Amino acid sequence: MAPRAAAGKWTLVQPSILPGFGLTFGFTTFFLSALVLIPLAALVSMAASSHWVDFVHTVFSQRALASYRLSFGASAVAASINLVFGFILAWTLVRYDFPGRKVIDALIDLPFALPTAVSGIALTTVFAENGWLGRYLELAGIKVAYTWIGVTIALTLIGMPFMVRTVQPALAEVQSELEEAAEILGAGRFYVFRRIILPIVLPAMLTGFALAFARAVGEYGSVIFIAGNLPFKTEITPVLIVIRLEEYDYHGAAALGCVMLTISFLGLWAINHLQSWRRGRFAATGR
Amino acid sequence: MSITLDQITKRYQGAPVVNDVSLDIGDGEFFVLLGPSGSGKSTLLRAVAGLTGVDHGRISLHGRDVTHVAARRRGVGLVFQNYALFRHMTVADNIEFALRVRRMKGSLRRERRKELLRLVALEGMDDRLPSQLSGGQQQRVAVARALAHKPEVLLLDEPFGALDAKIREELRRTIREVQRELGITTVLVTHDQEEAFALADRIGIMNLGRLLEMGRPEDLYARPATRFVATFLGAANLVLARHTARGICVGGDPVTALGSTSQPATRDHEVVAVLRPEDIEIAPGRHELRSNFLGLGTVEQLLFVGANERLRVRLNNAANAGRVVTSADSNAAEALLEVTRTQHDRRNYPVTTGQAVTLGVRRLHVLATPLSSFTACATSDAQAQALTEEPLLVQLAGRMKTRVSTRVEPALAQAVEAAAPFAGVAVINTDPRAVNTVQWLLQHGAEAVLLLPPQAPSPERVLIHWVDESARRATLAVSASLLRHVSAEAVYVGILAEESEANRPVGLRALLDARSEAQAIHGLEIRTELGYGDVAEELTRRLTEAPNQLLILGVSDISVLTQRFAALLSRTESPLLIVWQPGDLPLQA
Numbered sequence: 001m002a003p004r005a006a007a008g009k010w011t012l013v014q015p016s017i018l019p020g021f022g023l024t025f026g027f028t029t030f031f032l033s034a035l036v037l038i039p040l041a042a043l044v045s046m047a048a049s050s051h052w053v054d055f056v057h058t059v060f061s062q063r064a065l066a067s068y069r070l071s072f073g074a075s076a077v078a079a080s081i082n083l084v085f086g087f088i089l090a091w092t093l094v095r096y097d098f099p100g101r102k103v104i105d106a107l108i109d110l111p112f113a114l115p116t117a118v119s120g121i122a123l124t125t126v127f128a129e130n131g132w133l134g135r136y137l138e139l140a141g142i143k144v145a146y147t148w149i150g151v152t153i154a155l156t157l158i159g160m161p162f163m164v165r166t167v168q169p170a171l172a173e174v175q176s177e178l179e180e181a182a183e184i185l186g187a188g189r190f191y192v193f194r195r196i197i198l199p200i201v202l203p204a205m206l207t208g209f210a211l212a213f214a215r216a217v218g219e220y221g222s223v224i225f226i227a228g229n230l231p232f233k234t235e236i237t238p239v240l241i242v243i244r245l246e247e248y249d250y251h252g253a254a255a256l257g258c259v260m261l262t263i264s265f266l267g268l269w270a271i272n273h274l275q276s277w278r279r280g281r282f283a284a285t286g287r
Numbered sequence: 288m289s290i291t292l293d294q295i296t297k298r299y300q301g302a303p304v305v306n307d308v309s310l311d312i313g314d315g316e317f318f319v320l321l322g323p324s325g326s327g328k329s330t331l332l333r334a335v336a337g338l339t340g341v342d343h344g345r346i347s348l349h350g351r352d353v354t355h356v357a358a359r360r361r362g363v364g365l366v367f368q369n370y371a372l373f374r375h376m377t378v379a380d381n382i383e384f385a386l387r388v389r390r391m392k393g394s395l396r397r398e399r400r401k402e403l404l405r406l407v408a409l410e411g412m413d414d415r416l417p418s419q420l421s422g423g424q425q426q427r428v429a430v431a432r433a434l435a436h437k438p439e440v441l442l443l444d445e446p447f448g449a450l451d452a453k454i455r456e457e458l459r460r461t462i463r464e465v466q467r468e469l470g471i472t473t474v475l476v477t478h479d480q481e482e483a484f485a486l487a488d489r490i491g492i493m494n495l496g497r498l499l500e501m502g503r504p505e506d507l508y509a510r511p512a513t514r515f516v517a518t519f520l521g522a523a524n525l526v527l528a529r530h531t532a533r534g535i536c537v538g539g540d541p542v543t544a545l546g547s548t549s550q551p552a553t554r555d556h557e558v559v560a561v562l563r564p565e566d567i568e569i570a571p572g573r574h575e576l577r578s579n580f581l582g583l584g585t586v587e588q589l590l591f592v593g594a595n596e597r598l599r600v601r602l603n604n605a606a607n608a609g610r611v612v613t614s615a616d617s618n619a620a621e622a623l624l625e626v627t628r629t630q631h632d633r634r635n636y637p638v639t640t641g642q643a644v645t646l647g648v649r650r651l652h653v654l655a656t657p658l659s660s661f662t663a664c665a666t667s668d669a670q671a672q673a674l675t676e677e678p679l680l681v682q683l684a685g686r687m688k689t690r691v692s693t694r695v696e697p698a699l700a701q702a703v704e705a706a707a708p709f710a711g712v713a714v715i716n717t718d719p720r721a722v723n724t725v726q727w728l729l730q731h732g733a734e735a736v737l738l739l740p741p742q743a744p745s746p747e748r749v750l751i752h753w754v755d756e757s758a759r760r761a762t763l764a765v766s767a768s769l770l771r772h773v774s775a776e777a778v779y780v781g782i783l784a785e786e787s788e789a790n791r792p793v794g795l796r797a798l799l800d801a802r803s804e805a806q807a808i809h810g811l812e813i814r815t816e817l818g819y820g821d822v823a824e825e826l827t828r829r830l831t832e833a834p835n836q837l838l839i840l841g842v843s844d845i846s847v848l849t850q851r852f853a854a855l856l857s858r859t860e861s862p863l864l865i866v867w868q869p870g871d872l873p874l875q876a
Contacts, residue, residue, distance in 0.1 A: 177371040180338050185385035186359045186436060195384075199375045 040261065047258045050251035058252040059259055063231050064240060071237040072263060074148055075216035078155035079163075082212045083205060086163030093164070094171040108164050111157055116221030123154055124225045146228035151236065154222040159212030166211065170204030171197075203275050210271040217264055288350070289314045289472035290335065290440060294812055295344035296776075297330055302747070303774060305331050305341075306496035307812030312489075315470040317463070319483040322493035323519070328476045329444055331493070335474065336442050337361045349439055364433030368445040370425045372417040378404075378428050379413040385436035403431040406465055423454035430462065434469070441466070443475040447482065459485055480520055492516050495774040500810060512655050512810075513771055514687055517561045524562040524624050525688060527660055528653075529710075531555045535653060537581055556734060557659040557710035559689070561652040564597070564627040568647035569638065578647040586642045587623060596628045598638070600646060656768040657734050657761065660711035661691045664728065668695050674714055679743045679862060686772040708732030712864075714739060722849055722856045729845060729867040735765055738856065738863040746837035746862065750829060751779045751801075751813065753841035753866075754822065754851075759804070761868035762841025767809035769839065769864065777813040779805070780829065786819040823855045830861045841866040 047055065058064065093105055111119060127134040127144040137144055144150045174197055182192045220238040227234040237260055244253040290312040297305040305327040312318045320328040333339040335346060337358030345354045353361050373381050382403055386396045404410050407427040417425055426446055433441060446462070447455040463486055466473050477483055483490050484504050491501035492515070500507060500516045511517040514525060528537045537560060570576045583603045590597035601623055624646070638644060661684055663674035671693040674680065684691045694709070713733035715724055717740040725736045749770060753762040770777050779801045783794045798815035805811045818825040830836055838861060842848060845867055848856065856863065 175369075175371065177367050177369065178373060180358070181365065181367065181371040181432075182373075182384065183358045184336060184338070184361075184363060184365045185432070186388040187384070188359065191388060196373060 043254050043257050043261070046250065046254040050255065054251065055255050058244075058249075058255045063235070064237070064256060064259075066232045067235050067237040067240045068259070068263070070148060070151060070235065071217060071260075072267075074151045074155055074236070075213050075219075077152050078159055078216050079209050079213040081152075081156050082159045082163040083209050086160055086208060086212070087167055087201075087205060089160075090164045090167040090171055094168055108161050110161075112161050116158065116219065117225070119157055120154060120222035120225035123150070123157065123222065127153065127226065145226055146230070146234055148234060150226040150228075151223055151234060154226050155216035155219055158219050158222055159216050162211035162215055163205075163208035166204050166208035167201060170201045174200050206271055206275050210268055213271075214264060214268060217260065217267075288312065289316065289348065290318075290474065291345075291347040291350075292331075292335070293345040293347075295331065295334060295346065296342050297327075297334060297339065298342050303776060304496050305334065306774060306776065307814075308344075308493075308496075308498045309806070309812055310491060310498060310501070312472060312474065315472055317466055317473045317475070317486055317488045319487035319490045320474060320476045320493060321478070321480060321483045321490050321519075323478055326493040327496040328493045332442050332444055332474060332476045335440070336363050336365050338365075362436075362438050363440045363442055364436070364438035366426070366429050366433050366441075366443045366446045368448040370417070370422075370429045370449075372425055372429055372432070374417050376416075377413065378409070378415050378417070378420070381417070381428055382432050382435055384432060389436065399435060403435060406434070406468070407431045407461060421454070422450050423458055426450065426458055427461065430465065434465070434471075439472065441471050441473045443473065445477055446475070447477070447479075455482075462486070483520075490520075492519060494519075494771070497771060497774075498810070499771055510652060511561065513768075514559065514654060514656065514689075515771060517652075517654065518688065522564050522625055522627075524564065524567075525654075526560045526562055526624075527690065527711075528558055528560045529555060530558045530653070535560060535651060537648075537651075555708075556732075559654040559656055559659050561654060562624065562648060563650070564625045566648060566650040567600075567624060567626045568649060569598075569600070569626060569628065569632075569636065569644045570647060571636065572645055576645060576647040578649040581646040581648045584624065584644055584646045586638050586640055586644060589638075589640060592633075594630065596630070596633045598626045598628070599623045600626055600644065602646070655764070657764045658687065658689075658712055658768045659734070660689045661714050661737070662709060662711060662733075663691060663693045663714045664696055664709075665693075665716065666696065668693070670716065671695055674716060674739065677714075677739050677741070677743065679739060679745055680714055680737075682745055683769075683772055710734075712737055716741070717857075717859065717863075719857045722853045725856060725865050726845055726848055729865070735864055735866045738859070738865070740860055740862060743862045744835055745773055746775045747835040748833065748837075749773070749775045749777050750826070750836060750838045751777060751841075752782065752822070752826060752838070754847055755843050757843040758841035758866065758868045759801070762839060762866045763801075763805055763809060763811075765841075765864065765866045766813075766839050767805065767811040770811060773837075775837070777805075777811065779813050779815045780818055780826065781815065782818045782820070782822045782825050784820070823852050827855050827859070830859060837862045837864065839864045839866065841868065843868050845869075 089108070093101060093108075124131070124145060126132050127137070127150055129135070129138050129143070129145065131145070134144055142149070144153065178196055178200075179192050182196050187195070218238065220236075220242070223236055224239060227236065227239070229235050229239050237256060241253045241256050241260075244250075244256065288311045290310070292308055292310040295305055295308045296303055308327075308331060320331065322328045330339060334341050335348075337353065337356065341354065345352060347353065348361060348363070373384065376384070379400055382400045383396045386399060391399075400413070401410075404412065407430055409424060409427050409431070412420070412424070412428075417428065420428065426449075430446075443462070447458060450458065459482065462475075475482075475486060487504055489501055490504050490507055492499050492507070494515050499513050500511065504520075507516060508520050511520065511523075517523045517525065526537055528535050530536075532555070535558065567581070568576060568578045573580055581602075584600040585603065586598055587601050588599040590599065626646075661680060663671045663680070665671040665674060675691050675693055680691060691714075694713075709728060709732040711733070712735045713728040714737045715721065715728070717738050718724065721738055725738070728736050749766065751762065751766045753759050766777065779798065781794050781797045781801070783790050794817050798817060802813055802815055805813045818829070826838060826840070830838060838859075840852070840863065842865070848865070856865075
């Protein structure tokens, strides 16, 4: 979409046979501005309007630092768990036909549809010290509720559908002929998986990872019940922001928001970059 | 032998897609499996590669039984129709894949890769990705990749299917050269007869899961044994003719054309003759003909003028000639003959549409099939019409590309002399008094009689039995002919009077004889089963055991039908085909 000279006049786009570019591009800009850019700009300007000493004090307080570590750490762990188990789920759904496959396929989307607070309450019921599972984990010396493990479990549940739904179509695209060709050339099952299937679905897995991670970082509802929100221990950044808001410290909340915004953006940008680098390496011209 | 297939059967949901295929392919041979889509040829290839298991039979590669060996240990190379290249790998990585799996050293790998790329004329393409290559180049890479680990057998599954005509020819030449250079045993699957002619040392033709015929391309073209092969390999006019003591009569006069290989007729009967379009001559009159007179005709259509001229000519004495079917148009009910002429012939004798011409035939080939045509016989016109619409008869006649005529014969009920002799297979409805009708029809010229219960489905299993040994030859010939046109399993049922240790070897020998004769003379693979007790009772029991069965029963003494099989013929719910081979061959006019 580089600007180019056409009949002495500068235009933004190359002429296309599809009409309506002006209209649709206008809509796109309007929606992005109204829903994303302007609110975010307001957030940044709000944070910027406070004194820099206050800003640094809020952002680098011990409590805030602990919350970043938990938020981003638990999200990364949750997304990694989804990377492995979400793949296995997608694999099962794509590759095998078994009674109840449709039901399981529908269940995958449930975390999308449920209010996250409901998931949180449900998880707490199960994993609390006297809950169905928590009781036995307690015996084994593992405490789930009110620890970082509980936070991670909640974030894993929330991110799972993103992973499965991005990997599924990519897996379905791996033609069985490719595997057959590799098999005839002498490759064993694991070799075929490592050298043929994995490279093909890796971009989709990275996208799924990015989506699950992004979702987990922003999650609030499901975590607050199971985390217990103990400062320095099980308090995630979104909770801290809400606490600041309840204290009418709008500038502090905005400052924390800006930090999350920056880190999330950098993370997503890195993953996108990694993907385009891979694509450039394996398929110079588009498929 | 490089590849030996022994009675391979593969079923999908009960229906056989590969049906009792046995095949030997020699070292270094280029074998082409040819057939229409859905004929089972690709399934057979996948079975050889080890990608599909078989339900029955054995596969050996170089004398090693690999029936239960995994694909990766079979030592074969396979090329897919859609290349199946690993798109995330470069050409070099694709070709070296099999070598990496085998942990070959880097320098040796590179050397082998260079050698393979030279072989398929793609030097210097090492670092390209498949998406940067054209379709033809991609398929060359696929061939190189399939050959990397020096397989003993190369399998190609419609490798030219996705390519355009010019690239196809180029790649065809490359594959032929590579095959010659390496001397590797190769099996190629295709539906394109031109491809088969261009590449094959031997062709095997498949239809409905059966391997119908195999042989050198020129032999199959000149002397096909079956209707399917005659029309699938090149164009052919199938003509119903009469085989008499004087020769083959297509029209009124006998044609004693060269190449008609059949023996003199012992009994005047109907046969199917193959006339290749290029073997038919057109002349202004009988005296100008340089070949045997065939009949008088009218030019109906001039189809195409290029290197060759193609015309359609109506045979005027078609009433006697019966139905003519060309492979181009199997539904043509009229006697239209397809003729091709060279430009030279065209200049000597130009014709226009509507012109009356004299037809001659240079060469004529008679098919060995005893099932030449069907005649639906009934006492009333409505009944006869209903018979012709029976699904099984419609299917058989359609696949055989033959005629179903009707014959209203009041004599059927009274069993007096018929107005004219019958020919081919007579078809009647199942009826309590059928046994007399069958007898009467057989005595009046019918080669065989098909008893059809109403709305009988296509059989899944065909039982074969002959009452005495002198009926064996005719029964097997009819069975083979029928089984080429239905996708059913064939089972010869041998029946012994009683079960005892003493007569068991006798029964088993009869089974082996039946199997080997079916194999040797008709190329038909059959199963064998042994039963005990009264023949009619045993056959009735087997027929009632499972649905969708058809029984072919051969007799040489026609009176046994009334004596022993009256009950079987009258009460059955399955279709029956009765074959009569007269023991003392009475000569009929």
